[in-house]
Amino acid sequence: MKRYRFNLEAVLQQRKLVYEQRAKDFVIATNKLQLEQQRLADINHRQRETISAFNHKQRKGLTVRDSALYVSYLDRLAAEKKEQVSAVKAAEDCVSAARDVLNQARVRHEILVKMKEKSRDQYDEIFKKEEQKFLDEITR
DSSP states (O other): OOOOOTHHHHHHHHHHHHHHHHHHHHHHHHHHHHHHHHHHHHHHHHHHHHHHHHHHHHOOOOHHHHHHHHHHHHHHHHHHHHHHHHHHHHHHHHHHHHHHHHHHHHHHHHHHHHHHHHHHHHHHHHHHHHHHHHHHHHOO
16 A cells, blocks of 8 residues: 555645744744833833932922923933833734734644644555455455
8 A cells, every 4th residue: 555645745834834934923023022011111110210319309409400300301201101102012912913823823734734634544544444454355
């Protein structure tokens, strides 16, 4: 009997490569999201430290010039934070889209894997039947 061959092996390999590429894209998007979240955390940390320093200096006595510097810096941090929140949201959307595409690629790949397994099982069943038929003929 001839050797087993899955007719859609080329398609299966192509879908496997697509799935692996989508997995890489998802990892890249996830890493970008983590980077954007870290930047936002850094901005929040700088903002908290600046407010703390501002409050501390206010208690000790603060000049109008220093107060204006702190306020303008805090305003700039607030604007930077607003932009960074938008960047984090965009990165989250990217991750979500990459996850959806990855799931679609995974499903498409798994369908062909299951088809291959089913085809292999059918081949094995036919092979066993033919082998049994051959053995039955020999024993007669």
